Amino acid sequence: MYICSLLFIALTAVKLLFPxxxxxxxxxxxELVCRDENYLEMAEAMGRKISSGELREALQAALGLExxxxxxxxxxxxxxxxxxxxxxxxxxxxxxxxxxxxxxQPEAVSAFLEQQRKYAGWEIPxxxxxDMPELPFEYACPVSGLGSSGFGFREHPIDGGxxxxxxxxxxxxxxxxxxxxxxxxxxxxxxxxxxxxxxxLTHGGGFATVYAHLSEFTVGEGDTVQMGQQIxxxxxxxxxxGPHLHFEILLNDVYLNPExxx
Amino acid sequence: xxxxxxxxxxxxxxLAALIYYIGDAESLAALLIPAAVHELGHIAAIYMLxxxxxxxxxxxxxxxxxxxxxxxxxxxxxxxxMGPAAGxxxxxxxxxAGNRYGSNWLCxxxxxxxxxxxxxxxxALPLDGGRITANLAIAFLGNKRGGRFAELTSLLTGAALLxxxxxxxxxxxxxxxxxxxxxxxxxxxxxxxxxxxxxxL
Numbered sequence: 001m002y003i004c005s006l007l008f009i010a011l012t013a014v015k016l017l018f019p020x021x022x023x024x025x026x027x028x029x030x031e032l033v034c035r036d037e038n039y040l041e042m043a044e045a046m047g048r049k050i051s052s053g054e055l056r057e058a059l060q061a062a063l064g065l066e067x068x069x070x071x072x073x074x075x076x077x078x079x080x081x082x083x084x085x086x087x088x089x090x091x092x093x094x095x096x097x098x099x100x101x102x103x104x105q106p107e108a109v110s111a112f113l114e115q116q117r118k119y120a121g122w123e124i125p126x127x128x129x130x131d132m133p134e135l136p137f138e139y140a141c142p143v144s145g146l147g148s149s150g151f152g153f154r155e156h157p158i159d160g161g162x163x164x165x166x167x168x169x170x171x172x173x174x175x176x177x178x179x180x181x182x183x184x185x186x187x188x189x190x191x192x193x194x195x196x197x198x199x200x201l202t203h204g205g206g207f208a209t210v211y212a213h214l215s216e217f218t219v220g221e222g223d224t225v226q227m228g229q230q231i232x233x234x235x236x237x238x239x240x241x242g243p244h245l246h247f248e249i250l251l252n253d254v255y256l257n258p259e260x261x262x
Numbered sequence: 263x264x265x266x267x268x269x270x271x272x273x274x275x276x277l278a279a280l281i282y283y284i285g286d287a288e289s290l291a292a293l294l295i296p297a298a299v300h301e302l303g304h305i306a307a308i309y310m311l312x313x314x315x316x317x318x319x320x321x322x323x324x325x326x327x328x329x330x331x332x333x334x335x336x337x338x339x340x341x342x343x344m345g346p347a348a349g350x351x352x353x354x355x356x357x358x359a360g361n362r363y364g365s366n367w368l369c370x371x372x373x374x375x376x377x378x379x380x381x382x383x384x385x386a387l388p389l390d391g392g393r394i395t396a397n398l399a400i401a402f403l404g405n406k407r408g409g410r411f412a413e414l415t416s417l418l419t420g421a422a423l424l425x426x427x428x429x430x431x432x433x434x435x436x437x438x439x440x441x442x443x444x445x446x447x448x449x450x451x452x453x454x455x456x457x458x459x460x461x462x463l
Contacts, residue, residue: 008279047370146367
């Protein structure tokens with residue numbers, strides 16, 4: 001009993017003194033137990049559906065019996081952050097992305113639009129798409145963490161007031177690894193007041209992804225990256241209330257909802 | 263005033279240390295609150311049935327409540343059922359509040375509570391569902407046959423869960439269900455013993 005208590009104290013001390021090591025171990029254990037399943041996201045999506053009477057849907061999601069992409073159910077509410085779109089458009093290819101519009105509106109889109117109904121008085125910005133174009137490449141979640149603020153209108157956590165949030169925020173520990181959403185190249189690795197340290201990746205077909213509030217970069221401009229490759233570390237640089245990753249997906253300078261894909 | 267014993271096993275301390283080390287505080291809180299609500303459901307039922315809590319134990323098996331007194335098979339089954347019932351209620355309330363106030367954490371807690379409660383309702387000992395089954399089976403079939411029925415149900419449920427766990431692993435959906443099934447099979451208990459033990463998990 002005493003030995004176990006000492007172990008408890010020792011592990012607590014290690015966690016508090018070396019948070020990055022703890023986060024790394026957690027990531028390895030998560031991969032071992034969960035493989036490609038994120039139980040926390042799954043539980044959160046189920047939890048969101050309980051009170052709306054969509055329990056059957058939630059259980060299907062839990063058992064993997066649903067068809068198509070699972071929606072993460074992240075809450076939207078948000079503030080717009082600015083990006084260097086002009087620079088991006090030069091990099092993005094001239095040929096339009098080969099996207100296919102599904103005949104029926106995907107469940108994730110319906111859920112997002114339903115969630116945003118309370119902001120009916122606000123007009124969705126012109127540089128935003130609420131549909132779900134198919135991504136013509138493989139992709140993976142850029143960070144291990146819970147969604148803390150979703151795509152869409154929200155009350156801005158710093159400025160106050162209802163503003164559009166052009167990306168999804170993932171709560172992540174300071175120093176947590178940030179991975180490339182898909183293979184591509186590093187278009188920009190810079191810093192500004194709002195985004196703090198940010199990286200922009202281009203993936204071809206007019207697609208680009210943005211990773212903001214990073215504490216460190218592990219790649220440089222012009223580098224080629226593979227899907228899942230570490231590109232930086234999560235932090236709280238720029239306009240942020242705490243460590244998190246702000247993640248955006250753009251198609252020809254138009255923002256897409258990342259939660260449709262993650 | 264009668265004493266209520268509190269026992270914490272070495273294994274439970276070690277398990278808590280590992281969980282705390284590996285998990286992040288926010289997610290752990292989202293999981294621990296439904297667990298606490300579940301136990302509060304049991305405690306409320308124990309008092310409502312006029313029974314008496316004699317102790318709490320934190321073990322590798324989980325958090326156990328020991329109680330004394332007799333409330334009939336239905337009463338003991340109800341005491342077992344109140345844990346998951348409180349969990350389902352909390353899941354709905356947290357989901358409603360999570361959607362109403364835009365809290366992902368509350369939604370996570372709601373989902374965790376739903377999963378915890380649903381798992382606890384499985385008719386396998388030592389889960390609450392198994393205790394309900396054992397109490398009712400013993401009441402209707404007698405000690406020996408009822409106990410055997412509860413043990414068989416537990417074993418079949420554990421085996422089915424293990425099969426489902428392997429199936430999900432084959433589909434690449436993680437090992438959580440398999441781990442839960444192994445835990446369940448490791449802690450299989452005697453049907454008669456569990457009813458006599460006056461213990462709630």
